[in-house]
Amino acid sequence: MPSIMAQISDPKIAFAYLRPACVLLTRAPTVTNVETLSGQLKEVDDATLQQLQEYVLFPLRFVLKVPGPKNEKLVQTVAEAMSHVLEDTCVQSWETLRDLLLELCLCLCSPTDPGKPADTSEELKSAVLRCLDALLHAAYGDIVFKLFEPVMLPGLGAAISLLLALAEKEKSRDVQAAALKCLQSLTLQCDCSLEHVVPSSEERCTIGSTVASFLPGITVAVARIITGDLRQGHAVTIRAIKVWSRTVGLVMEDAQIQAGEPSETPSADLGRITQLMVQRTPAWVKSTAEKLSVLLRKIISCTSSHQHWRVRLEMVELDDHLLARCSQSLGECVGPLLEALVGAVNDEEPRVRKRCEVVLSEVSQRTQSRSSSDITSKSSSSSAQTFTDVLSENLHSLATSLPRLMRTSNDQKKLFVLNVFLGYLKVLGPLVSVVLNSAAHLERISKALMQVLELDVMDVRIVEERSHAATIETSPGSPDPYTAHTQRKHFLYFTDEKIFSALMEICRTLGYYGNIYLLTDHFLDLYRQSSAYRKQAATVLNEVVRGAAGIAVATDGHGLEREVRGHSASQEDLTVAVVSVMEEYTSLHNWHLITVSEETERDQQDQQLLSPAGLLSISNNNVSNTKANSLQVIPSSFGTPSPSPSTSAIHQLNSNIWQLCIQLEGIACFAQALGQDFRPILMTSLYPVLEKAGEETLLVSQAALGSMWDISEACGYRSLKELINENSDYLLNDVSLNLQRLGQHPQAPRVLTVMLTHSDCSLLPLVGDIVQDVLTALDLSYDHKAALFCSVLHALMKALARWFPSSCESARPKHTSPPKEVLDIRHFLLDLRKQKELAEGIGIEEDDTEDLEVPPPTDCEDVEDIGGPDVKAELPAHLCITKDVMERCIHLLSDPSLRLRLKVLDVLELCVCVLSERENELLPMAHRCWPALLQRLTADDPLAVLRAFRVLCTLGETCGDFLRRRVSKEVLPKLSSSLVRQAPVSAKAGPVYTHTLAYKLQLAVLQGLGSLCHRLDLGDADLDVVCEACLPYLSCRQPIRLQEAGRSVFQHLIQVDPDAFWFTLNELHCPSSYAPPHPDLHPVHLSGMGRPRDEYSDNVLKLLREEFGSVAETAS
């Protein structure tokens, strides 16, 4: 093949080789002949081809010149062959260049109307365009400039208009791009990688003045292409931008225009051509600049928000090219050009941003150097001042129109405007503060920010979401601080997240460059002025402060006088500003906002306490489990929707919630801004934040929690626990003070709750102090605030139970059901004999080894306990506190409010848990609270009964004997008699019965009784009583849930004494008969045997199967 074969390098051989094909082609212009020639051409090397260029081109051109309609395919192959030749050779003769140009143009235009492109195939067009491009690149430097002589104007014009038409109208992107590329080559502005002719300045001037004639046409058409269909693909758009910028840059070049037109009079023989010529006089320049600026604005608005970054990059290139070459002649266009450039400073694509920064710094350097030269020459009007002037002016005018733009334009336009605004701020750098010093402009800017940042507060869910105990009592070691979801803010006037971040960056940049005092004062004024602006102003303030500290501000790379000063606010200034803003935020009327409507609050709390989720599984009620239970309470599980308050009220609440959230975020921002210097401010700021962390509204408490994390990070604490522990003195100071003034500061208990939840026992010494305050305060206000205090006591006891895990959950072994292996009779008898012998004194000596198997006496530990230290040691602080709390619980147990009673029962249970390690302390307390507890067990609401059961169980585990007697004497008879009494009633009752109090009571008692028997280790007699009372509930006539509860009682009973209850159940119903293994043994007779299926059989069978499954099988 030709590429492998050595190319022909001898012109004579080549001539001989090519001649037949050329001749053949001249005679018969067919596709095959052209292809033959072009195949042979590839075997000739470049230098030889150059010598034979004219000869080879002749037959090809001859084909094109043949009059009449031509075969498209033929023309295409010819064009391809010619491009091959032209790409490898140079065109040295002007005539060849001129004629080829015209011939190729003819191929493109339609034969009827030379101004329009022919309706030919895309392949043909692109082949011809390629050929044209190759021709222009092949033209020798000394002839190519002849193209721009006035004589050529018509021909050139035709070619240009043809190319423009192709670029605009053509469907194929490739042809469009190729046409544009040809245009570039035609004006000698090609930027491809091939070698190009470099025109001297005079030659440039000639080209410029010639192209000036076509400037309107080119710019208008190309602008149409740029702003045209977005779907045309970025390659075309980029190419078009290139053509536009190069053409304008060529014609309007400052150097050319300042040098002045060569004022030679056009020679007379040009005739009408002189009308086409353009003189670039100052007037012409001015009017052209005006027109161009119109086009430029169109182009900028279209491209600056173009989706493809290459287009935006090309736009930056355009700005660069024009600003570098024609900043003076373009006059009016400089503003829009800068604007576009400045807008691109914040481009999301780093390559665009980088290029833009380079361009901007070049621009500013250029203006500066120009100004310095101007100072010496004092001739020109331009100076560095003009550049910054233009920028400031632009900023001013943008600020003026900003409110209107924010109101009226769509998101995309807003984003563009904001980006431009931000760009100005960044480029102006420290000069921004000068602009801000103008009250009118600051006013404008802030108005615009206030308007656009207005929040949408319609979302009802925000008000309804409740945190309850769940979120604020997250386990302190929870590792993922930021998983707490932060609600997205919804804005009235935009939805795009990018706009928000642009706005925030604007605020930060303002803070960075502006005067922090001026800004905080101004926005604080707005904050105070009206509640309508409050949230927005706070948002702005937060970011301004962050910006002033230099957080998240991209400052490097541009800025006019960046060496003058880094950023404006010193740490002291910042601290002062932060303190003043904080004061405003946390002032009484801005911090203590209502976020919950009163009645819903009450409602929801009730429902939370009464919801069944909290009552699950009282049988295994260790501390961790109760916690789990309280976590299970999901707000959405409430069946009845709360009565919705009027919409306006909801708006108000929503607005309050958002305001609090923003202010909380603000505090976090300030902490970030100040870093370690924020620590002294914790004295005043931590308490309010914790106050909100205890808030019931989910959003607020989450925001507060997030804020706490940020603060602890900013101040160098490793965790919330550390933050709270280290600053507990500050917090407790306020807590203690406010506890004394509960009327004005009802949140103090909440803060304490949050502290307790997130801290550990190192807090105890200080807390012990406060607990006394709490208890005193409680004693002083039993009526009003008891519920509030109860939650504190609950949190406190929960914390104590966590800090001092006691025997109640860990040490005490759980009852395990006895091993179910079959008793080995033989072993038993052997054992018995051995014991007997031992008792009689036989074989004491020799049986020593076997004696080891005898379990050691169990009471030895007790003996040690009794012989303990005589001195009564001082009670540990946490036990003292627990005793004090328990004392209060005794009083509160009989509170008229059910809600409170339930809470108190919970607290009581925790108290018992904590105290369980000291029986000496627990027993007297248990004795004291017994009467009140008995009341709850026997004569209270079902809910209270159930919880009282739980307390009783916990108590039973630790108090044992003490409680057992009391329970069997005072509790069981009452409960069992009521169960027995109610059993026939419930068995007969209809479905409505399940809604009655009696039913709920029955259910509660049944649910609690089993675990009580189990955990209290009741005696046989008591178990019999319980069994007696519960048997009726195994009847299938009872309501399902009562049956379940009844079964659960038996399940517990079976664990206590499996044999006895196996017997009891079998007495009732026995599914199988038991044949004795040996005829000597009596046959087994159970009264349940052989009984027909009755109301009890289902449940009995179920129990037997579940509890004795394996036993039953082996026995039968």
Next chain:
Amino acid sequence: MFRPAPSPVYTLRGAGGPLNTLHFSCHGGDTPLLFSGSGKGAIHVWNLNTRRAEKIVEGHSGSSVIWVSTLQETDTLISQGRDMQVCLWDLSEGRSEAMDSVWTGSVGFCQCSVLETSPGTRLLAFAGQQTEEIKIIELPSKTPVCTLVPDAKLGMVMCIKLWQPDSGQGPLLVAGYEDGSLLLWDVTQRSMLSQAKAHPEPIMCLTFDITCLRGVSGSSEDKLSSWMLDRQNNLQLQDDVTLVNPGVSQLCVRGDGKLLASAGWDHRVRLFGWKKLRPLAVLQYHTDMVLSVAFSDHQDPRQRLLAAGSKDHRISLWSIYNEGADTG
């Protein structure tokens, strides 16, 4: 016409014991300090900017600290404990080293009184080993200056105050005794100048205003007794103020001579106008006896705080009657 009762600006906690004595030092350096002596033998140095104990000095082997003060020209802390020692501490440059100590031999509760006579030398008055004995020594040489013992049996010395009168004569000392008597001593003459029976009960505390030569004393009864010195250095009793509840632990007159504060056994701090002893305010916060009160000596009158230390282990700081205060 009454404003609601104010609440403390801040409470300092964590002292871990009853606070017998308080002393402000807001002159030197940029951080105002408060010294407190606790019943557990610890001296806390509270930084009033961070409101935290900056340093804890343990120097009296666990026995109660009953008096702390600072010497003006140096960073020297002087403390008196019930271990019968008066200790001097060097606190400069973050140190807390015991420099010197004086054995008093007194088992009572009488707080010392210190008087700077000339730069570098000072007189220290303290109750001695004998029941009625008051000893005065010169520091830092520890040379005894004199021992003052009254002729009559007056019981233990309860409180003393040493000062240098303007008239140019030697330092004077006023002392309160267990039987309720006040005695005025001339230190250089070692003679008693005057005597007055101010209270029927033991005098618990006294304070004396050098500028107007007036003093006031408190006792375990429900009266404050004020008295003044005439030209001839005679103690003259003036009007009494009756308190609601008996028992005063400490009295303190503010530096500008406008306010008198009393630390009451009834958990309250009472404020009086110093001129006419008009009751002005009752500060209620503590949950146990208030044992000590002190006024800040801060240069900015607005930052002059009142501190009260109580048996409930807390120190409360109050910003009282100092809004419109002028230096004049």
